[in-house]
Amino acid sequence: MAGARGLDRVERPRLYEQVVERLLDHVIEQRLRPGDRLPPERDLAERLGVSRATVAQALVALEVLGVIDVQHGNGAVLRYRPSSAAVLRGLREHTDRLPDIVDARSAVETKIAELAALRRTPEDLAAVEDALEVMDRDIARGGRGLHGDELFHAAVTAAAHSAVLARLMTFISDLVRETRIESLSQEGRPERSLESHRTIARAIRAQDPAAAARAMLEHIRLVSDVAVLRPE
Incomplete structure (x- = not known):
C-alpha cells in the first residue's frame, strides 16, 4: 500500500546517542579544535545527568567513527569536527x-x-x-x-x-x-x-x-x- 511506511514505528534515539549529540554541541559551543581535550568522563556524567557507563559508550562511539582519540592518561582528544547528522548516521551504520x-x-x-x-x-x-x-x-x-x-x-x-x-x-x-x-x-x-x-x-x-x-x-x-x- 503506497505510503504505508509513513506509519512505521518511530525509533527513539538511545541514551548514548543523545549524549553523543550533546558532546558534539559542546565541541561547537566551546569552539574546540583538533587536538583539544574533552572534559573527563566523571565531569561529563555529572553535567549531563547520566551514568559514566553511558558517557563511556558515547565516547567509544565517537572513537570508532574517528571523531576522537582516547588515550590512556590523556583522556579524549578531538580529531576533527563533524556534523551531528553525519555522526548519527555513521553510528546507525556502524551498529x-x-x-x-x-x-x-x-x-x-x-x-x-x-x-x-x-x-x-x-x-x-x-x-x-x-x-x-x-x-x-x-x-x-x-x-x-x-x-x-x-x-x-x-x-x-x-x-x-x-x-x-x-x-x-x-x-x-x-x-x-x-x-x-x-x-x-x-x-x-x-x-x-x-x-x-x-x-x-x-x-x-x-x-x-x-x-x-x-x-x-x-x-x-x-x-x-x-x-x-x-x-x-
Missing part, C-alpha cells in the same frame, strides 16, 4: 554492520587459527608471544590492550601462511578495528580478551587445529558481546 563483521570474523579467523596450528614456525610462535606480552604490559598499566590485540591477530594470520586469507583480513581490517575498540572498551574485557588470546596461542603451540579453531570461535563470540548491540 547495523556489526553483526556482519562478527560473521565474517567467525568464518575467516577460525580457519586462520586452524591453519596456524598446522603451519606455524618457531618465528611465528615468537611473534604470537611478543604480541601477548605487549597486550599484557598495556593492560597492566591501565590501558585497553588495543595495539597488542592487533599484533596478536596479525601474528596468528601470518602463522597461517595463507596469502588469500591474509588479504581478506587486510580487506576487513578497518571493520575489525570497529569491533576491537567496541569490545576492549567494555569493563573487564581487556583481561578476558587477553586470557582468550592465551588459549588460542596454547592450541597453536600444541599444533592442535581443532582446539585452535574452537578457541578462536569462542574468542570472537566473547568480543562480539558489546553494549551497542544490547537492548537498553
Whole structure:
C-alpha cells in the first residue's frame, strides 16, 4: 500500500546517542579544535545527568567513527569536527554492520587459527608471544590492550601462511578495528580478551587445529558481546 511506511514505528534515539549529540554541541559551543581535550568522563556524567557507563559508550562511539582519540592518561582528544547528522548516521551504520563483521570474523579467523596450528614456525610462535606480552604490559598499566590485540591477530594470520586469507583480513581490517575498540572498551574485557588470546596461542603451540579453531570461535563470540548491540 503506497505510503504505508509513513506509519512505521518511530525509533527513539538511545541514551548514548543523545549524549553523543550533546558532546558534539559542546565541541561547537566551546569552539574546540583538533587536538583539544574533552572534559573527563566523571565531569561529563555529572553535567549531563547520566551514568559514566553511558558517557563511556558515547565516547567509544565517537572513537570508532574517528571523531576522537582516547588515550590512556590523556583522556579524549578531538580529531576533527563533524556534523551531528553525519555522526548519527555513521553510528546507525556502524551498529547495523556489526553483526556482519562478527560473521565474517567467525568464518575467516577460525580457519586462520586452524591453519596456524598446522603451519606455524618457531618465528611465528615468537611473534604470537611478543604480541601477548605487549597486550599484557598495556593492560597492566591501565590501558585497553588495543595495539597488542592487533599484533596478536596479525601474528596468528601470518602463522597461517595463507596469502588469500591474509588479504581478506587486510580487506576487513578497518571493520575489525570497529569491533576491537567496541569490545576492549567494555569493563573487564581487556583481561578476558587477553586470557582468550592465551588459549588460542596454547592450541597453536600444541599444533592442535581443532582446539585452535574452537578457541578462536569462542574468542570472537566473547568480543562480539558489546553494549551497542544490547537492548537498553
